[in-house]
Amino acid sequence: MYLEKLEFHKILEKLANFCATTQGKELAFNLKPSNQISIVENLLQETSEAVNLSYRNGCPSFYAISNITIELKKLESNNPLSAKSLLNLAHIFKLSQDLKDYFDKDFLDLSQYPILSNLFSRLYTNKSILDKIFSCLFDENTIDDKASKTLHRIRKEKRKLEQDIRSKLNDMIHSSTYSKYIQENIITLRNERFVIPVKEEYRSQIKGFVHDISNAGSTVFVEPISIFEMNNELNHLEKEEELEIEKILQELSSLFSPYVEELQLDVTIISKLDFIFAKAKFSKSLQATTPLINRQKEIHLKNARHPFIDKNKVIPMSLDLGDDFSVLLITGPNTGGKTVTLKTVGLLTCMACSGLNIPCDENSSIYVFDSIFADIGDDQSILDSLSTFSSHMLNIVEITKQATENSLILVDELGSGTDPLEGANLAISILDYFQSIGSLTIATTHYQELKQYALVTNGFENASVEFDISTLSPTYKLLIGIPGKSNAFEISKKLGLPNTIITKAQSFMTSNQIDIENLLKNIYDDKISIEKEKSEVSKELEQITLLRKSLEKENTDVKRQEQELINNAKIKARNILLEAKEEATEIIKQMNSLASRQDLENARNHLNDKIKDIHLLDSSNTNKSNDFNNTIDTKNIKPNMEVFVSNLGQNGIVLSYVSKSNEVQVQIGSLKMNVPIKYLKLPTNTSKNNGSLAVNNVPHIAKTKMVKSEIKVIGLNVEEAIFVIDKFLDDASLSKLQTVRIVHGKGTGKLRNRYSSIFEKASSR
Helix, strand or coil: CHHHHCCHHHHHHHHHCCCCCHHHHHHHHCCCCCCCHHHHHHHHHHHHHHHHHHHHHCCCCCCCCCCCHHHHHHHHCCCCCCHHHHHHHHHHHHHHHHHHHHHCCCCCCHHHCHHHHHHHHHCCCCHHHHHHHHHHEEECCEECHHHCHHHHHHHHHHHHHHHHHHHHHHHHHCCCCCHHHECCCCCEEECCEEEEEEEHHHHHHCCEEEEEECCCCCEEEEEEHHHHHHHHHHHHHHHHHHHHHHHHHHHHHHHHHHHHHHHHHHHHHHHHHHHHHHHHHHHHHHCCECCEEECCCCEEEEEECCCCCCCCCCCCEEEEECCCCCEEEEECCCCCHHHHHHHHHHHHHHHHHCCCCECCCCCCEEECCCEEEEECCCCCECCCCECHHHHHHHHHHHHHHHCCCCEEEEECCCCCCCCHHHHHHHHHHHHHHHHHCCCEEEEEECCHHHHHHHHHCCCEEEEEEEEECCCCEEEEEEEECCCCCCCHHHHHHHHCCCHHHHHHHHHCCCHHHHHHHHHHHHHHHHHHHHHHHHHHHHHHHHHHHHHHHHHHHHHHHHHHHHHHHHHHHHHHHHHHHHHHHHHHHHHHHHHCCCCCHHHHHHHHHHHHHHHHHHHHHHHHHHCHHHHHHHECCHHHCCCCCEEEECCCCEEEEEEEEECCCCEEEEEECCEEEEEEHHHEECCCHHHCCCCCCCCCCCCHHHHHHHCCCEEECCCCCHHHHHHHHHHHHHHHHHCCCCCCEEECCCCCCHHHHHHHHHHHHHHHC
16 A cells, blocks of 8 residues: 555556566566565665676667467477477577577676576576577478478479469460450469469350359359369378478477476576666666665665656755654645655665665665555545545554554654644654654654654654745755744745735734744754855865865875986986996006006096096985985084095094084094085995995095005995905005905805906916
């Protein structure tokens, strides 16, 4: 009964229109809401799978299939089927094959469609049977000549014999002897025998058998005696053809006999798939989403739309019921908006419990109620002598008998049709009862007393449908927490009722009634203002969020670009360093062949300049980000403090602080010098002179004094060690050192092999 009041049958009609098979339409028309959570979740999942699959692979093509109940019974009794019946069965196997091909795609992850995958995998098809049927049956009335060799021979003989008969009769009707006896120059059939039309007065002139007479009696259809035997032979061939066709149909029928169960299963699955994809098409037509199923006995609808109202005109409705309150009271003028809201909630709940997607935003959720009750519309009956109040009350009585804590109750115009005071008090009592048993209830009313009751009673909440006074129509926007105004005076005035009548009506209202109306108006106005401000704040927050994300992205891009610049500079420095190393190695080789000391000095200075350039480039990249972090505060400079002299690329020890010149005396190795404070940094691990790659600007004489007779290259790879050792040997040579000591690891022996020949030559000299 409640499904009719919610117009659920219209949903089923729309759903059935998306089905291609009669069996699928039948499933659609028989669809009903379930009160089992597991069933509802399974139905919604299959709908969701079909929607997702249709977006991924399009919808499969379905076409009508016949009811094969009679055919299957004949197969079980080994009775032959007609060509039409055989084609009906073949089309089932053919559709099954098409559906399997649709689902058998490499790009589909079948694990995402467990329900559909199970259905598609159970479809049965048989290619050999299909090939045989479609090669033998041209259509439901025609057996192909190639169905058997015997049939091919019989039809070949028939065609030749028919041609001979027609040729002989044609010669007769055009001959000079018989042409004057012929009514028309045609050859026709009577009683499945070839005949010619002869004028009645000349019937005795042509020997033969009369098979028919025209209605006017002026023409007789005569079978000439000359073709009598030929007609007999033709009839015999036709009998042979009929027998052969029966034999062929029997053989073709026997092909299907072992697959009666498979055919039944195919019909069931095809119908089910047709119905499921109809649900998907219906969902897409409504721009619907799959609702969540909650266990908290709540309804949460976000921007829900009534399925029968144009989606371009309807105002979405949002509703939360069952969390903060279990009874929602919708009040306001009698303009249809309240009833539409009531039907929307009820209809969408029924759709969800039937496994249908509902027209609302994502993450909307419903509860699977054990029953849904709706008292909507006027059931007044003259025959049963029922008034509007009595008919509504009969429905309420039935609801009170059957409702449970897991019921959804929808009541329109509760308490109407009787004395307002009694009706209001009765409505309050009924709603209190529904709340006491734990049902979720939505009711509409005009009564002022119910608005006041909802304002002060826990578990109750007021709501109204926004009303546009200027157009005298509802916007269908549901306003939770706002009791609706009747707007009776405003509507009457807008419709043209004289002001004198309206003014007098207003004077009858008591001060308490006026105060309550003013209170409701203030609440209404404040709520509208808050809603608008909330909407504006939400928009601002969205813009702020987008701006923040944009700034974060820009900041990330800047950091990435900065890191790319640093990495590119490091790569460039390393390439220059490697080129300089190769050039340095070559210069050292050339030094051994230079004759004068001046040539040696020039080569050494050129080498130092090259290395200095490399050091400046490398230090500008590696120390750029550390310049600010490693800067030393002048107050913290103390004697014996270790510092890094950036312009020399060496660590040193502070000896004293010269305040007048803003310089510090620093000892680097055995060299003492005054260094401006701006060049002093905190010491770094990479700048210690323990055989590292750092090079300084100290004059040649100072360098010579600073050269040590021993270095350690333990921990360096071959390439790094070669560079250090080559420079060490160069400095040792310029400093006239007689012996040097190189400490290295065991490694692979490549380093020892490289310098063994050099040391042998040096020892021989």
